[in-house]
Amino acid sequence: xxxxxxxxxxxxxxxxxxxxxxxxxxxxxxxxxxxxxxxxxxxxxxxxxxxxxxxxxxxxxxxxxxxxxxxxxxxxxxxxxxxxxxxxxxxxxxxxxxxxxxxxxxxxxxxxxxxxxxxxxxxxxxxxxxxxxxxxxxxxxxxxxxxxxxxxxxxxxxxxxxxxxxxxxxxxxxxxxxxxxxxxxxxxxxxxxxxxxxxxxxxxxxxxxxxxxxxxxxxxxxxxxxxxxxxxxxxxxxxxxxxxxxxxxxxxxxxxxxxxxxxxxxxxxxxxxxxxxxxxxxxxxxxx
Amino acid sequence: xxxxxxxxxxxxxxxxxxxxxxxxxxxxxxxxxxxxxxxxxxxxxxxxxxxxxxxxxxxxxxxxxxxxxxxxxxxxxxxxxxxxxxxxxxxxxxxxxxxxxxxxxxxxxxxxxxxxxxxxxxxxxxxxxxxxxxxxxxxxxxxxxxxxxxxxxxxxxxxxxxxxxxxxxxxxxxxxxxxxxxxxxxxxxxxxxxxxxxxxxxxxxxxxxxxxxxxxxxxxxxxxxxxxxxxxxxxxxxxxxxxxxxxxxxxxxxxxxxxxxxxxxxxxxxxxxxx
Numbered sequence: 350x351x352x353x354x355x356x357x358x359x360x361x362x363x364x365x366x367x368x369x370x371x372x373x374x375x376x377x378x379x380x381x382x383x384x385x386x387x388x389x390x391x392x393x394x395x396x397x398x399x400x401x402x403x404x405x406x407x408x409x410x411x412x413x414x415x416x417x418x419x420x421x422x423x424x425x426x427x428x429x430x431x432x433x434x435x436x437x438x439x440x441x442x443x444x445x446x447x448x449x450x451x452x453x454x455x456x457x458x459x460x461x462x463x464x465x466x467x468x469x470x471x472x473x474x475x476x477x478x479x480x481x482x483x484x485x486x487x488x489x490x491x492x493x494x495x496x497x498x499x500x501x502x503x504x505x506x507x508x509x510x511x512x513x514x515x516x517x518x519x520x521x522x523x524x525x526x527x528x529x530x531x532x533x534x535x536x537x538x539x540x541x542x543x544x545x546x547x548x549x550x551x552x553x554x555x556x557x558x559x560x561x562x563x564x565x566x567x568x569x570x571x572x573x574x575x576x577x578x579x580x581x582x583x584x585x586x587x588x589x590x591x592x593x594x595x596x597x598x599x600x601x602x603x604x605x606x607x608x609x610x611x612x613x614x615x616x617x618x619x620x621x622x623x624x625x626x627x628x629x630x631x632x633x634x635x636x637x
Numbered sequence: 638x639x640x641x642x643x644x645x646x647x648x649x650x651x652x653x654x655x656x657x658x659x660x661x662x663x664x665x666x667x668x669x670x671x672x673x674x675x676x677x678x679x680x681x682x683x684x685x686x687x688x689x690x691x692x693x694x695x696x697x698x699x700x701x702x703x704x705x706x707x708x709x710x711x712x713x714x715x716x717x718x719x720x721x722x723x724x725x726x727x728x729x730x731x732x733x734x735x736x737x738x739x740x741x742x743x744x745x746x747x748x749x750x751x752x753x754x755x756x757x758x759x760x761x762x763x764x765x766x767x768x769x770x771x772x773x774x775x776x777x778x779x780x781x782x783x784x785x786x787x788x789x790x791x792x793x794x795x796x797x798x799x800x801x802x803x804x805x806x807x808x809x810x811x812x813x814x815x816x817x818x819x820x821x822x823x824x825x826x827x828x829x830x831x832x833x834x835x836x837x838x839x840x841x842x843x844x845x846x847x848x849x850x851x852x853x854x855x856x857x858x859x860x861x862x863x864x865x866x867x868x869x870x871x872x873x874x875x876x877x878x879x880x881x882x883x884x885x886x887x888x889x890x891x892x893x894x895x896x897x898x899x900x901x902x903x904x905x906x907x908x909x910x911x912x
Binding site: 594629 | 674675676721775776799802803805806807832833834871872873876877879880881882883884885886887888889898901902905906908909
């Protein structure tokens, strides 16, 4: 599903002394099948923007189109069907698990959306396999699971409603390195195998560089940069000015270029491959 | 400063030990990074250090005082703790009130209190925010105020229990810089719990926990040599260390294992000027 923002403004508590414009004239397109990443520091408008994608918020002015669905200033009664198509995994989703068993928790969405619960139940094994959980967790309490497992349960609870778009807000926060890697590769496989449109919000610039094909940078409610992550991260100075950094490997490449004149291009090398490229460039002598 | 002697702790009888027959010691004025994957026992260990939990078996002593039901109040005054979520730690309506809260609880006289609160806020460079509401601060600033609240009590040890997890990259840097600054001006033992090894690189010594036991202990440079073994227990060495490992395999040898980007770039600069 293609997502298009056209001149979207959003103002919290308009016409009041507390009125605050959180989004200013946002226009952007996320194509069907994109893996888009939103970056910006706390208060940049990221969360407000995301809440427009499944109709939690409606624009104060402008239009948001999600597939055939149009979100304008007017109320729309079909919002529930939109929410089924756009799944959101919030920050620390394990805090929202509440049922006695993992099975009940995952099936809460289908029940809530009035889907065929029996059919959803039938799909449980497939979904569990996708998120990498064994079937024997179904009858366990979600609270007995590890942090990483709970997060998978929360993701399964979104996937079971078969959304076309998956939004993830800081999906790896608080996980250890192994847990992080597993969640990121799970998202990769949903993107590639299920051809889902992925929208990721994160502070981890490394993840944006490695996984996303589009990056959107927000600052004070405005969309200030967009493009392929490697291109966006070229503008180190501009990002620094708005309090954002670039991935460590790109910082290193830039520094080696400036101080030693080593010409190294980032081509999604692994860290040890990058080390090898630096060694080669050093032996070649740079161009001092 | 902190001694563990064959300490075990289990949350309930049916599950295994979260901390298992652990013996170790932390010296005064040492900065320890306590690392391990989720569930490795590192947070349990922290709670045992300040008497939030009492060991199932074994003994713990802090600053010469043996931990028991009679002493845990004394020990909590010696060991302050900064938690993960800065939002959950505030009680005061202003930054200053908040820092004073712990002192009020201890019954410190007002005059002394004002002195200590101001000094603590200056220490973390938050004095100019003293009259602001805590909820208006950034994540990093909130954690600095939480640190001031602990400094005011004048403990011997501060434990940071994954205190950087919810901060953005700037907030993390701010937290680490604050700790570095504290160490310059004060004698202070730091226990910094994290699973980010690039943050652990700042410590004097790293203790790696796995399955409730001390799996390894050593200087950051020593610990980071064990890339493969660490990855088997769910940890990842800092990116710079991985990159250097790749360079090393292809014939670039530096005097010392670089821990940060600056160390790597500076050494490469020296090396290339000799080439």
